[in-house]
Amino acid sequence: MNPYEHRRRNVSLDEDDQRxxxxxxxxxxxxxxxxxxxQAEAEGIDRELWQRAVEMGVTSMALPEDLGGDDAGVFALALVAGEAGRVLAPIPFIDHVVATRLLVATGDPAAVPLIAAAATGETILAFAAQPLDARRLVSSAAIATHTVGFDGADIxxxxxxxxxxxxxxxxxxxxxxxxxxxxxxxxxASPDAPTAYRRARDEWNVLTAAALAGLTAGSLALGAESTKTRETMGVPLGMLQGVAFPLVDAHIGAxxxxxxxxxxxxxxDHEPDAxxxxPAAAVVYAHDVAVRGTNVSAHVQGGLGFTNEAPxxxxxxxxxxxxxxxxDLRAERRHIxxxxxxxxxxxxxLEPHSAVLAH
Structure with missing residues (x-):
């Protein structure tokens, strides 16, 4: 029996994950x-928060130990992304760590100084989630000097x-x-640049999916709290089925x-070829859940939920x-x-071979 078989079907957190x-x-x-x-919306980053997050180890935790990291995997990064998404933390955590890990994956010594600067947070890296074979809009490029990507042949x-x-x-x-x-x-130089880039894309999708799940949970918490404190006809809004049921449904989605x-x-982390x-399914589903969940949260708060000032x-x-x-998420749907x-x-x-072996 595959020693991973139980874990493959069970994504509950162990003690280290929980911590x-x-x-x-x-x-x-x-x-x-x-x-x-x-306040961070004008620039797209809270630089004080970024520095404090760096001190918490977010930029180095998933790097190899010989490069100053803790050798954590994507699973640990997804836990961080989920909590960052829950509060809309305005830092380029996902792009930065994915770009840094892609540099590590190349194995090119020319990337080592940049990896070291990225590990300390001194340099912010952007990740081009679309091939850099032409002019592209990159999500963190306004605050990053360096953008890591794939031009169709090389990293x-x-x-x-x-x-x-x-x-x-x-x-x-x-x-x-x-x-x-x-x-x-x-x-x-990379022994297999297309594969390394696809892996980076997968990591970006997974971490974005985790952040979107956290975002949905954070938004629903605001909506649920509002329905407990506002009343209609002498009862809390949350007592009404038309309010409670959509919230519960959205929570299940999150x-x-x-x-x-x-x-x-x-x-x-463990079976990347299986x-x-x-990763594509995760980001597509999380996006759909987030769009619906945040809409429900705003809707149950009435007109207040749709004002610019609303939390x-x-x-x-x-x-x-x-x-x-x-x-375009349609590309990820095609990949699925x-x-x-x-x-x-x-x-x-394999079916004919299986039939022969059975006899």
């Missing part, structure tokens, strides 16, 4: 507030001599255009999205924008279908 989740829940919950989130680092102009967007991400033809390029994200993270559709509004806006920073079809074809191809 990581609790530590970062406490950290983000104590230092991030609705006011600080709104590349595209660097700007001047800060890039930020492009306004509904998710308040520090997005900017990156033009490899007009900026400095460093090509890194829990399921988190579970799927953690399952996908576990496979990336269940290759999971739930930033959740609503980011739910629509976070996953789309990676490009293609992976499933390939698995079924492979299973059918």
């Amino acid at each position: 990581i989740a609790e530590a970062f829940a406490d950290f983000f919950g104590s230092v991030v507030s609705p006011d600080s989130v709104r 590349v680092v595209v660097s700007a001599d001047e800060p890039r102009a930020r492009v306004r967007n509904r998710a308040h991400l520090p997005s900017a255009w990156v033009d490899p033809a007009a900026e400095r390029n460093l090509r890194l 829990v399921s999205a988190r579970s799927l994200a953690l399952r996908a993270a576990w496979f990336l 269940e290759s559709h999971l 739930t509004t930033p959740y609503f806006l980011r739910a629509h924008g976070w996953a789309l920073a990676g490009g 279908v293609e992976s499933e079809l390939a698995a079924r074809r492979a299973a059918r191809a």
Whole structure:
């Protein structure tokens, strides 16, 4: 029996995982507030929070020990992403760690100085979730000097001599255009650049899915609290089935999205060649859940929930924008279908051999 078989079907947290989740829940919950989130919207980052997060180890925890890291995996990163998403922490955590791990995956010595600077948070890295074979909009490029991506043949680092102009967007991400033809390029030697990049894309999808699941939970907590404190005809709003049932349904979606994200993270850590559709499935499902969940949260708060000043509004806006920073989700849906079809074809191809062995 596969020694991982039980764990493959069980994504509950062990003691170490629980400690990581609790530590970062406490950290983000104590230092991030609705006011600080709104204040960071102009630049797209809270630099004081970024420094404190670096001190917590978010930039180094998933690097190899010989590069100053703790050798944590994607599962641990997903726990951090979930707690960051719950409070809308305005830091480029996901892009930065995915870009840094992609540099490590190349094994090119030329990347080592940049990895060291990224590990200490001194340098912020952007990750190009779409191939850098042309001018691309990259979600963290306005605050990052270096953008790590794939140009169709090699892993590349595209660097700007001047800060890039930020492009306004509904998710308040520090997005900017990156033009490899007009900026400095460093090509890194990699034994299999396409595979390394696809792995980085998978990690980005999984961590974004975890963040979206946390975002949905955070938004629903605001909606639920509102229904407990507001009344209609002498009873709390939350007592009404038309209010309670949609909230519960959305909560189930958030829990399921988190579970799927953690399952996908576990496979990336332990069996990266199996269940290759999971990262795409996780981000697509989490995006759909977040859009619906934040809409429900705003709706149960009545007209107040749809004002610009409402605490739930930033959740609503980011739910629509976070996953789309990676490009068109239809591409991920196609990847899910293609992976499933390939698995079924492979299973059918083995059927005659299985029948022979059975006799």
